[in-house]
Amino acid sequence: MSGGAGVSQRAVLAAVALAVALPMVTACGADDVGRATESGTGAMTATVVSGDERPAAARAGAAEPVYGFGTPATAAQIAAWDIDIGPDGAGLPPGRGTVAEGLEVWERHRCILCHGPTGREGPNDVLTGRVPGDEFPFANDRSLRSTVGNYWPYATTLFDYTRRAMPFDLPGTMTDEEVYAVVGAMLYFNDLLPADAVVDSATVVDTHMPARNRFVPDNRTGGPTIR
């Protein structure tokens, strides 16, 4: 994503700085530097014991813990909670579903009650709708509703959010196969998949999302210009 570019550059610089700074940190000893008491900002801090003024980069990659508090996390503990799906598809589980099954899930898991028969009708968030020519006139048209078809840049987000948060009153209760299927149904409602489509991890990553390239990094910087 474009917003990441500036940050990665920084990280590279950071890594270089780290390499340079490391011998010095070692020389000072972790005790002197690492165990500094953080100072609060402004008048609330009565005594500043010693601010940690090392550059951010020098604090990354520490070979040893500074305090030794906490317990190592096991692979199983991490796996139990590591549920996010990346835009590249990282984290998508095995399994598959079909649009046809998805339409059944849509009724069986009551998506239909809150989002309507085709995701357009509400009463809750409108999920379906395209803008002619896949234009993106949201800034100029306050009445236009953002949907999966006209606003969501990644179908991976649709899998991720549906699996963790829906159906609203019984979140996280669908099987991965059901999630693949109902994601297929929502993409089908938005004319992004055909009615006979099979949905697996590749489909979720590769489905063309009309708004994919609409997102830009924040260009507000403070100063006199209103952006």
Place this chain on the structure above:
Amino acid sequence: MEGGYETDGNGGDVDDREEGSGLTRRALIAGAAAAAGGAITAGATRGLVQEAPDPTKVPGARPVVVGSRSPHETPEKLLSGSMGGSSRTPLQELHGIMTPADLHFERHHHGIPQIDPATYRLLIHGMVERPTLFTLDDLKRFPQVSKLLFLECSGNGGGAYTSSPSPEHTPQSVDGLLSTSEWSGVALSTLFEEVGAHAEATWFLAEGSDAAVMGRSIPMEKAWDDAMIAYAQNGEAIRPEQGYPARVFLPGWEGNASVKWVRRIELADRPSMFRDETSKYTDPLPDGTARQFSFVMDAKSIITYPTYPRRLPGPGFVEISGYAWTGRGLIERVEVSTDGGDSWHDAVLQEPVLPKCTTRFRHGWEWDGGPAHLLSRATDETGYAQPIRQQVLDARGPGTRYHSNAIRGWRVARDGFIAFAPV
């Protein structure tokens, strides 16, 4: 919409609150009562309080283990009907800069979870040397940071951005998704150093243990700067509705990214593109793009006295007062106008003036009994001055739904009645 399911697809952050809402009716009644009594405090009209005997002639009450407000004081949050849940702080009933914890605004996407502090764990993993689980007690053993900071939902103020905002807005109904607390916890940089964060990590993902497992991606720079894991608010444990037992706190940034009830942080080299950083909390622009990761809350101010539904009892001295704040650091200046912007006067900034915290401003005004239009304009230390609505419209168009910070105002009529009138 009171009590019903939110149907506008905005999840309750942006609430245009036009005619017919429960608020309007309530506010009208309060206004009428205040007018009838000639009183300027609407609060006094609520709740019947028994007439007390002469307090100098009877022994007073004994201390109790947990205190409570005077029965004469009944400030309340204003609830919305959003399914995830939201409530607004009664800004017009507060003094100074602090928000009592039980009046702090709320915006949840899936309700308030109940978490047992004994079994609570924070997992930090991903691009780190040592994936680690921290108990609440572990977190409390690290050196503490504690700061006075504002927290604002980026949907705050949406009701002021429409072409015809309701004149019956109160500070609470229009900008009550803003609160200020002393937040105490451990600097995220301390934890990231502890687990050996890799220098190549550019983002961290934070997820809560609410029913939405709400997640956000945050640039690592914020962790090295001033992000914290907070476990205390105004001196006591964080309230359940504010993320008990621990939450992310990102000073100056849109509230949604300060993930409550945080249970997992993963260091990564790209954002995760969560639903709340794509479908929501992005800002469409007139050129057909949408601004993403628009974290910082720009400078803003609002007069909280005198405002609707109060009525000025008659000509004479009025101390105009309100809040100013900016996510970019310090408020440098607040100007007040009483003539709709023809002339501006520097308001007094009350100490303490702290970065990324609300600043209380005051301006003494002699009301001559004629029509007046009260405005406030904040300028922050970067030189950014709070815009008028037209400037935001030019930059972002009418369809934008977050970061509504244009100048707020209040019209005072000859009879002392006050109406919301932003510019």
